[in-house]
Amino acid sequence: MAIRGVPSAREMTVEDFKLWLKQFDVDGDGRISRGELREALRRRGGWFTTIKADRAVRRADKDNNGFVDNAEVENLIAFAQKDLGMKIST
Template sequence: MAIRGIPSAREMTMEEFKEWLKQFDVDGDGRISRAELREAIRRRGGWFTTLRAGRAVRRADRDNSGFIDDAEVENLVAFAKKDLGMRISAW
């Protein structure tokens, strides 16, 4: 399965992950909402996207704003690795 040009077996850097995630920021506010994350998971081929997106936002959203901003994206990486099977490296 591919993520818009990025094969799933390939390891992504943190910057590549952020760029991939940015394409789902439909309102352009620099934050990822639950609905935007649900679409990202759906495009990745995931099931139960509403539940997974809700769980991911609760885990990653440290300031309880309901959005994942740049400072919280790193918190989302653990979810992406475990629940979505993505391979993401720190560099």
């Protein structure tokens, strides 16, 4: 069942989530931009992906550089679980 526009096809581990996210790092800089996150959400079948990606980066990006890096990915996981309804287990 889809929750808030993001289908939860299966439960992911944190490592699976990081690997899934890494495939959208098109410039290979090790960080996820709003555009890259928007594409990840879009490919997962999400709706309103621009708004959700903007909100996710704002909440996860603690140093306000506009990107989610490895140190901030836990914040992104928390957002994905709470606001996108994704099931991510440890």
